[in-house]
Amino acid sequence: MNTLKEDLKEQIIEQLNLEDLQVSDIGDDSLLFSTDGVGLDSIDALELIVLMEKFYGIQVTNPDEGKEAFLTINTMADYIEKNRK
């Protein structure tokens, strides 16, 4: 699980071009879409959907589900564990 979270952070930094961030800057419970957290925006949300499909084979089709899944690294990792085929 911890490896999954570290992988997720690396993929987010890489895919979303967050070059000013290090893996250690993103806490497992940091809010991804809050300015107090990682500060992602709506385009980043679309990139996360692409990332989920590309790396984990998961299609996020339900907006409400995605909203909860993309809250933090912890919720993303949980969502992947539950939905990975």
Next chain:
Amino acid sequence: MSFITAYCQITERSCTINGEIVSEKNEQSGESWFKQLYKELAVDYPKFYKMDLLAQAGFIGSELIKKADQDRLVTYGDDEIALLFANQESSADTDIRFKESYEDKKAPSPSLFVYTLPNIVLGEIAIRNKWFGENMFAVLPKFAPEFFVQYGSILLANDSKAILAGWLGILDGKIQVFVFLVEENAQSGIPLNKENLIKYTGFIDQV
């Protein structure tokens, strides 16, 4: 009379402000040329990393112009500075990368898609500076100094007091960027006319 009061030029290897070289590309660096320039600017604007090359070019050009005289632009109201940009390639550099993202990698990139219009660079500059003036991005068959002179005079005849203008040639590794500031009430500078634009851009072979 309108004057060019500051200008900067970026090529594949060097960057000049008002004709003086301020930076040269470090070929040994693993970072892109624009990232090298961004770091030298020492501004804190993480969104820069998400921009495509066209937007990065406009962003760096505008920041260099501001750096050339830090007090100059703050004297204008937020709707008195117009943006007037053009190029020949439109957003083709990013269009091609976006096409590759869905054809080759089978994953269309939303962050690339949002830059598949050339005028997005104007939005980036306007957001960065909170400028709400007139703006125009033209895609032209070739560099046309008359466009800047004529369209610029229309802008200045109306509500704009200054124009941040530029030619942003970005395609396939080629960089031909010339950004300049035109002011209506400047005491001195380079008169804005076709001859001077050709002279200072060095684009004589393209006119």
